[in-house]
Amino acid sequence: MLTAGCDVGALTTKGAIVQDGVVLGWAIVLSRSQAVQSATDVMDKLLGDLGLSYGRIDHIFSTGYGRNLIPFAHGNMSEISCHGRGAQWLVPGVRTVIDGGGQDCKAIRVNGRGALVDFRMNTKCAAGTGKALELMARSLGVDVSELGPLSLQAKDPIKMNKPCCILTQMEVKRLLFEGRDRADIAAGINDVVAREIMHLVRDVGQENDIAVTGGAAKNIGLVRSLERYLGVATVSVPVDPQLIGAIGAAVLAADRCGRAAAGQSRGGPPG
Amino acid sequence: MARAVCLDDDGRSCENQVGRSASSWGGREEEKLLYAGCDLGVATAKVAVIDEEGLLAFEILAYSGFPQEAAAAATERALARVGVPRSRLKRYLSTGFGGKAVPHSDGAVPDTACLHRAVRMLDPRVRTVVSVGGHSFSVFHIRDDGGLGESAITDMCTAGMGLMLETVAVALDLPLDGWDPGVQRPGQVPFIDNQCPIFAESEAISLVNEGHDRHDVQAGVTAAVANKIAGLTRRLGVRREVAIVGGVAKNRAVVGLLERNLQLGFAGLSGMDPQVVAAYGAALLAQEGCSLDTERLSSSVSEHLRRKGGS
Numbered sequence: 001m002l003t004a005g006c007d008v009g010a011l012t013t014k015g016a017i018v019q020d021g022v023v024l025g026w027a028i029v030l031s032r033s034q035a036v037q038s039a040t041d042v043m044d045k046l047l048g049d050l051g052l053s054y055g056r057i058d059h060i061f062s063t064g065y066g067r068n069l070i071p072f073a074h075g076n077m078s079e080i081s082c083h084g085r086g087a088q089w090l091v092p093g094v095r096t097v098i099d100g101g102g103q104d105c106k107a108i109r110v111n112g113r114g115a116l117v118d119f120r121m122n123t124k125c126a127a128g129t130g131k132a133l134e135l136m137a138r139s140l141g142v143d144v145s146e147l148g149p150l151s152l153q154a155k156d157p158i159k160m161n162k163p164c165c166i167l168t169q170m171e172v173k174r175l176l177f178e179g180r181d182r183a184d185i186a187a188g189i190n191d192v193v194a195r196e197i198m199h200l201v202r203d204v205g206q207e208n209d210i211a212v213t214g215g216a217a218k219n220i221g222l223v224r225s226l227e228r229y230l231g232v233a234t235v236s237v238p239v240d241p242q243l244i245g246a247i248g249a250a251v252l253a254a255d256r257c258g259r260a261a262a263g264q265s266r267g268g269p270p271g
Numbered sequence: 272m273a274r275a276v277c278l279d280d281d282g283r284s285c286e287n288q289v290g291r292s293a294s295s296w297g298g299r300e301e302e303k304l305l306y307a308g309c310d311l312g313v314a315t316a317k318v319a320v321i322d323e324e325g326l327l328a329f330e331i332l333a334y335s336g337f338p339q340e341a342a343a344a345a346t347e348r349a350l351a352r353v354g355v356p357r358s359r360l361k362r363y364l365s366t367g368f369g370g371k372a373v374p375h376s377d378g379a380v381p382d383t384a385c386l387h388r389a390v391r392m393l394d395p396r397v398r399t400v401v402s403v404g405g406h407s408f409s410v411f412h413i414r415d416d417g418g419l420g421e422s423a424i425t426d427m428c429t430a431g432m433g434l435m436l437e438t439v440a441v442a443l444d445l446p447l448d449g450w451d452p453g454v455q456r457p458g459q460v461p462f463i464d465n466q467c468p469i470f471a472e473s474e475a476i477s478l479v480n481e482g483h484d485r486h487d488v489q490a491g492v493t494a495a496v497a498n499k500i501a502g503l504t505r506r507l508g509v510r511r512e513v514a515i516v517g518g519v520a521k522n523r524a525v526v527g528l529l530e531r532n533l534q535l536g537f538a539g540l541s542g543m544d545p546q547v548v549a550a551y552g553a554a555l556l557a558q559e560g561c562s563l564d565t566e567r568l569s570s571s572v573s574e575h576l577r578r579k580g581g582s
Contacts, residue, residue, distance in 0.1 A: 103473065125428065126469035135469075164428050166468060170313050170368060170406065177338070177372060 001257060004057050005249025006043060006073065007082065008035045008064035011102075015042035016246040017050065017057070018254055025050045026243050035066025043072065059253040063245055077252050079245055080108055081116045085255075086248025087211045088114035090237050095207035098197060098226070098234075100216020102130040107200040109207060114251070120204040125163065128196030130215040132165035133222070136189045139172040140182060144219075151186035151221030158188035163196055187221065194225035201230060210234045213241040304361045307349065308385065308553025309342050309376065311369035313406040315518070316345040319550040320353050320360075321558060328352035329547045338369040346375075362557040366549055368406065377557065383411055385552030387419050390514055392555060393540040393548070398510035401529075402549075403500055403519035405433040410507045423507045430466035431499035433519040438468040439475045439492045443485045448522050459487045463495040471495070490524070497528035504533065512538040520545035 002024070007014040009031060016026040027046040031038040039062060047053060054072060062073035063082040070076070087097040088110045097108040105128040109117040126132050130144070137144040151157075158175060160168050168189070175185050197216070212223055212234045218241070227233055237244060303322050310317040316338070319329040330349035334341035342365070350357055357375075365373035366385045373379070382402070390397050390413065398420075402409050408431045412420030425431060440447045461478050465471040471492055478488045496519075504513075515537045519525055521544075530536055543551065 103469070124465070124467060124470075126467050131469055162427050166429050166434065167406070167426070173338075174369070174372075 001059075001254060002052070002057050003250045003253035003257060004043065004046070004060040005082065005246040005251070005253060006039045006060065006062045006064075006070060007079070007245035007249060008038050008062065008066055008070075009245075010065065012242065013038040013042045013064070014243050014246040015039075015046040016243055016250045017046060017052075018247065018250040023239070023247060023250075026239075026246065028240075028242065031065075035064075035069050036071065039066075039070045039073075059257045061249040061253040061256075063249045074253065075256065077249060080106060080119050080121075082245045082248035082252060083213065084108040084110040084116050084119075084248065085114040085252050086244040086246075087213055087237055088112075089248065089251045090239060090244070091209065091211055091235050093209040094211045094235060096201060096204070096210045098201060098210060098212045098214075098216065100128070100130060100197065100212065100214040100222075102215060105129050105197055105200060105216070107197070107204040109204050114248075118204050120200040122196070122200065125196075127163040127165055128193055128200070132168075132196075133189065133193055133219065135165050136168055136172055136192075137186075139169040140176070140185055140189065142182070142186070147186050147190060148218070148220040148222065150183050151190045152224070153183040154187035155181070156184050157191060158184050160188045160192040163192065165192075168192060187225075190219065190221040190225045194222055194229055197226060198229040206230060208232050211237050213237055213244050215241075217241045303359075305353070305355060305359050306554050306557040307346065307360050307363045308550045308555070308557055309346055309363070309365045309370075309373050310367040310382070310385070310547075310550040310553060311338055311342045311365060311373050312367050312404055312518075313369075315405070315546070316341040317367075317547045317550040318342075318345040318349040319547055319554045320349045321551070321554045323558070326543070326551060326554075329544065329550065331544070331546055339372050339374050342369065342373040343375075362560060364553040364557040364560070366553045378560075380553055380556055382407070382549050383409065383419065383422060383424075385549045385556060386516060387411070387413060387552070388555045388559075389543075389548045389552030390516070390540065391417055392551075393543055394512065394514065394538045396512045397514045397538050397540075399504065399508070399513040401500060401504055401513065401515045401520075402517045403431065403433060403515070403525075404517040404546075405437065405519075407517065408432045408500070408503070410504050412507065412510055421507060423503055425503065428466070429468055431496060431503060433496075433517070433522070435466070435468040435471050435492065435496055436519070436522065436525070438472050439489060442472045442475055443479065443489055445485055445489050448524065459484065460494065461488060461491040463488075463491040466495065466499055493522075493524045494528060497525050497532060500525070501529055501532040504529075509533055509535070511535060514538040514540055516540070516545045516548040518546045 002019050004017045013031045014028050017024045027042050029041045060073045062070040062076045063079050067076040083099050088094045099106040106121045108119045134144045137147050307320045316332045320327045328349050330345045332345040362377050365376035365379050366382045370379035390400050398413050409424040411422035414420045465474050475488050
């Protein structure tokens with residue numbers, strides 16, 4: 001059975017095809033202004049790469065922006081469900097997924113079948129997001145990609161006392177003027193973001209194993225800080241974190257077909 | 272010097288009457304003792320120069336580079352306006368976000384102490400002071416005996432601060448104080464829930480993309496900021512008279528909405544530029560502390576704080 005997932009994001013659109021428990025292929029394209037165009041682009045590329053046609057795919061699920069507008073999708077699921085299912089499918093022991101995105105940050109709890117149990121998301125405050133890291137890194141004069149490696153060199157990490165990333169930007173400038181070590185400041189930046197994420201995880205109810213996905217996973221310093229706060233090592237997901245939503249959508253589509261098939265074999269209505 | 276010329280935060284030149292005639296100043300220059308205060312904020316440096324008789328000149332300098340250089344430049348300009356060298360300053364105190372970083376300062380004092388001192392001087396009837404800058408927001412009471420009463424400070428979150436107005440104005444490509452009653456269409460103003468500049472910026476852009484007029488969106492953001500300020504003020508308690516100080520006090524839209532919300536008119540503070548009140552307060556504290564030694568000065572400041580904490 002072949003199923004596909006299509007995840008339309010603000011910047012990039014991701015597609016993945018799953019066959020019998022294996023990721024057969026994936027594609028990432030830049031998003032266009034219309035969700036339908038972006039979804040069509042990524043599916044055309046993905047199917048073209050694999051030499052398949054739309055007719056060969058048994059079930060397609062969409063997620064992300066405009067997920068209910070995609071004409072070729074057989075159904076759609078929220079990004080949160082897809083992310084949870086995708087991470088748990090890739091690493092079966094995972095029960096808590098931390099998805100650190102650009103403007104949002106989520107803690108997602110799933111059960112042993114990858115179904116969504118509960119989630120928490122920042123709604124009022126940008127602390128804990130990639131945007132926060134980006135702003136504070138800019139104040140430090142480094143690219144956000146350098147924060148992780150730099151913070152690992154810290155000897156005396158600085159404790160930032162304000163959660164707000166805008167106010168911490170001022171704090172970073174002040175620390176620089178005071179001549180504090182840049183690695184120590186970088187560690188402080190990762191620490192303050194990790195603290196915010198930890199609150200979401202505690203709130204949703206931490207259950208191990210924990211996977212870190214999204215842009216947050218690319219910052220090794222942030223991941224180490226999080227592990228200190230959560231008291232446990234996180235597991236890494238063996239694919240580009242960007243693809244987890246699309247893979248999750250494809251797996252959920254397979255789940256749906258599997259249940260439908262099981263239902264039909266029992267003579268019941270399709271689920 | 273009858274007039275002090277300064278730059279407002281858009282960099283335009285404006286003239287400020289400081290109510291002093293040249294003759295009252297001239298002739299006895301050598302005998303006059305001068306004091307100054309520098310309020311070094313995140314985006315602007317404010318300097319006030321006074322003598323025993325009151326304000327001589329002030330300077331508001333917006334900066335984007337090094338705060339220390341901005342503080343030094345603002346001080347030089349304010350002194351140039353009075354026409355005296357730096358050596359004429361008997362005492363010079365600093366306050367604000369970068370108070371401790373101000374070069375040549377004789378000491379850094381808390382901004383609440385400065386605002387309290389200045390407002391007491393400008394209008395003794397004031398019992399509630401609302402202070403809203405670009406990156407600061409606090410409300411405090413002044414007791415009937417003149418002491419510092421209870422205070423509420425938001426320093427963990429930028430909600431209610433002027434930064435949000437600025438961020439959204441830039442995103443919408445509108446002037447910061449583009450409040451034009453003719454443009455307002457009350458039924459069309461969207462309700463903005465976000466208090467975080469980062470979220471408000473993307474919300475504002477989304478609203479414009481959905482077809483809202485930019486001015487209406489700006490009015491919605493302005494209302495969100497005004498509501499936040501009114502909320503904290505009410506929580507502490509509105510005791511008349513009420514004064515508003517800080518850069519946001521120059522935003523007519525916010526002030527208008529606040530006056531309507533709190534059902535009052537703000538005290539005029541003798542016409543002083545609301546952005547320079549903390550610097551003026553620092554200068555007044557410098558003047559009072561001048562006859563004291565450093566230790567006694569800092570104890571007079573901690574007295575302010577003790578009263579604040581004790582009440």
